[in-house]
Amino acid sequence: MGGGQPMHMQRAEMVLRDARHHLDLWLEVADARAPASSRLPRLRHLLAQVEGALVLTHVDQADRTALEAWKAVLPEPSFFVNARQTAPATLRRWLMDHMGRPPLRIFVAGLPNVGKSTLINRLAGARVAPVGARAGVTRAETWVRRGDLAILDLPGILPRKPGVMAAALGLVPEGQYDPAEVAMAVLERLPAAAARYGIDVDQTVSLEAVAESQHLFSRGGVPNLERAAAKVLQDLRTGRIAPAQLEWPDAE
Ligand SMILES: Nc1nc2c(ncn2[C@@H]2O[C@H](COP(=O)(O)OP(=O)(O)OP(=O)(O)O)[C@@H](O)[C@H]2O)c(=O)[nH]1
Ligand SMILES: [Mg+2]
Numbered sequence: 001m002g003g004g005q006p007m008h009m010q011r012a013e014m015v016l017r018d019a020r021h022h023l024d025l026w027l028e029v030a031d032a033r034a035p036a037s038s039r040l041p042r043l044r045h046l047l048a049q050v051e052g053a054l055v056l057t058h059v060d061q062a063d064r065t066a067l068e069a070w071k072a073v074l075p076e077p078s079f080f081v082n083a084r085q086t087a088p089a090t091l092r093r094w095l096m097d098h099m100g101r102p103p104l105r106i107f108v109a110g111l112p113n114v115g116k117s118t119l120i121n122r123l124a125g126a127r128v129a130p131v132g133a134r135a136g137v138t139r140a141e142t143w144v145r146r147g148d149l150a151i152l153d154l155p156g157i158l159p160r161k162p163g164v165m166a167a168a169l170g171l172v173p174e175g176q177y178d179p180a181e182v183a184m185a186v187l188e189r190l191p192a193a194a195a196r197y198g199i200d201v202d203q204t205v206s207l208e209a210v211a212e213s214q215h216l217f218s219r220g221g222v223p224n225l226e227r228a229a230a231k232v233l234q235d236l237r238t239g240r241i242a243p244a245q246l247e248w249p250d251a252e
Pocket of ligand 1 (some may be wrong): 057058059060061081082083084111112113114115116117118119130131132134135136137138139154155156157221
């Protein structure tokens with residue numbers, strides 16, 4: 001894993017460093033399916049002087065029991081959301097409790113593709129921030145002003161060493177990870193994913209087995225492992241493998 005941070009992501013971190021003295025609150029957005037590897041540890045240090053909260057998205061694709069377990073161990077305050085639906089009243093209330101003289105200036109930061117812009121659109125009650133199912137949709141910092149809220153939408157920022165499960169969820173730009181390695185890690189972590197391709201729990205997982213069950217062959221009838229890896233990752237990211245809980249608190 002690795003390969004460095006694209007320019008617009010480096011810039012996002014610079015913007016964050018410069019503007020941290022002019023903000024009231026920050027929200028770190030991460031993914032409830034992988035609450036450990038979708039986080040940005042250096043954010044808390046960078047913004048130590050300012051109050052913030054963690055928002056975990058994609059609860060609709062996560063495992064309920066795992067979420068309860070995560071709730072018990074995550075630092076407060078944290079909010080669990082389906083960012084495609086209305087922002088929960090608890091989060092809105094928490095924001096309003098911090099309202100001094102309006103507007104309330106909020107930074108929204110986190111890894112690419114975790115749902116930052118989707119959440120902002122929900123908080124703003126309008127489709128103001130561009131959204132898309134790949135890492136790197138937001139290219140430049142953008143203020144969204146709505147009522148008493150002024151929210152800064154930032155491009156995603158990558159951790160120094162992005163984790164395999166972050167790559168599995170599409171939070172790392174393509175080309176910065178090996179899809180075969182990542183797809184194998186998903187099959188090993190999620191028996192339900194392996195079962196989808198006819199691999200029993202007592203069988204060894206392999207991309208060959210996925211290729212065969214999905215009829216993905218190259219010329220000459222050779223299993224196409226590249227397409228098999230892409231298929232596993234696509235099924236995971238589009239919610240065909242559900243729940244897609246990749247990380248549990250006691251296992252981290
Ligand atoms: N099912 C589900 N999809 C979500 C949720 N939140 C975001 N998405 C989807 O995830 C994808 C990424 O959302 P964005 O809001 O563009 O993510 P971002 O963090 O702004 O991404 P960058 O700008 O690329 O850093 C989109 O396809 C959203 O529709 C959620 O809670 N549940
Ligand atoms: Mg965005």
